[in-house]
Amino acid sequence: MGFLEQIDIEKIPQHVAVIMDGNGRWAKEKGKLRVFGHQNGVLAVRDTVEGAVELGVKYLTLYAFSTENWNRPKLEVLALMELLVATINKETKTLMNNGVRLNAIGNLKSLPEKCYRQLQETIVKTSQNTNCTLTLALSYSSRWEITNAAKNLALKVEQGELKASEINEDIFASELNTASMPDPELMIRTSGEFRISNYLLWQLAYSELYFTPKLWPDFRRDDLFEAVLDYQKRERRFGLTSEQLP
Numbered sequence: 001m002g003f004l005e006q007i008d009i010e011k012i013p014q015h016v017a018v019i020m021d022g023n024g025r026w027a028k029e030k031g032k033l034r035v036f037g038h039q040n041g042v043l044a045v046r047d048t049v050e051g052a053v054e055l056g057v058k059y060l061t062l063y064a065f066s067t068e069n070w071n072r073p074k075l076e077v078l079a080l081m082e083l084l085v086a087t088i089n090k091e092t093k094t095l096m097n098n099g100v101r102l103n104a105i106g107n108l109k110s111l112p113e114k115c116y117r118q119l120q121e122t123i124v125k126t127s128q129n130t131n132c133t134l135t136l137a138l139s140y141s142s143r144w145e146i147t148n149a150a151k152n153l154a155l156k157v158e159q160g161e162l163k164a165s166e167i168n169e170d171i172f173a174s175e176l177n178t179a180s181m182p183d184p185e186l187m188i189r190t191s192g193e194f195r196i197s198n199y200l201l202w203q204l205a206y207s208e209l210y211f212t213p214k215l216w217p218d219f220r221r222d223d224l225f226e227a228v229l230d231y232q233k234r235e236r237r238f239g240l241t242s243e244q245l246p
């Protein structure tokens with residue numbers, strides 16, 4: 001029996017977050033330049049998005065470019081930005097066909113103008129789609145996001161809009177880029193690395209983590225199904241004892 005057939009449709013995670021890692025190593029294995037790996041990562045993105053829609057996952061959040069990634073060789077950064085524009089443009093049709101709404105989080109103003117414009121254009125074009133929200137984390141760093149939230153709250157207190165004593169977890173979360181989304185129940189990282197790399201630190205507080213040695217360009221919807229199946233076998237206790245759970 002395949003993974004999909006074994007999945008309990010009643011227990012699909014609402015939000016799946018992914019760290020798409022291993023493009024460079026995938027290319028290197030083939031004796032090619034790192035950019036070749038990024039290009040082939042696009043296929044994995046398309047298949048994963050379609051797989052998420054097939055399952056009924058409402059939010060899929062993909063780590064596409066971190067703040068730290070700006071420090072990579074200039075040529076690689078440039079190629080990634082070009083690829084981003086071309087991909088969003090080319091994949092708009094796939095998003096429309098699958099009823100997927102595009103969204104983005106991160107320091108979007110730091111993206112090249114062309115990138116930012118293409119992103120906004122597709123966000124507007126897909127804004128009425130309701131099957132799934134695909135969020136790209138671009139120029140994203142969780143510490144940056146959390147620091148910004150603190151700054152915004154401090155400003156509100158300074159201007160008398162809010163009392164410091166009123167700040168609670170919900171108010172704090174409402175200042176994050178992910179304010180309109182539930183926290184991910186499942187976080188997948190490819191390429192055999194066991195770290196979070198400054199991704200959704202607040203939001204992953206109680207997420208189930210799934211690591212696979214597969215390199216991102218080889219990842220397909222069946223790998224997503226396998227991860228969801230693994231997630232469904234876990235007991236999420238949220239600090240309680242097993243006996244306390246329903």
Ligand code: IPE
Pocket residue numbers: 020021022023024025026064065066069080191216
């Ligand atoms: C993930 O693949 C894509 C980005 C970070 C943009 P990498 O480029 O990190 O590939 P590896 O980890 O070097 O193999």
Ligand code: IPE
Pocket residue numbers: 019020021022063064065066069193195197
């Ligand atoms: C994390 O991957 C960022 C993205 C997938 C966009 P990295 O390859 O940049 O992470 P590290 O450097 O291995 O932690």
Ligand code: MG
Pocket residue numbers: 021022023
């Ligand atoms: Mg990497």
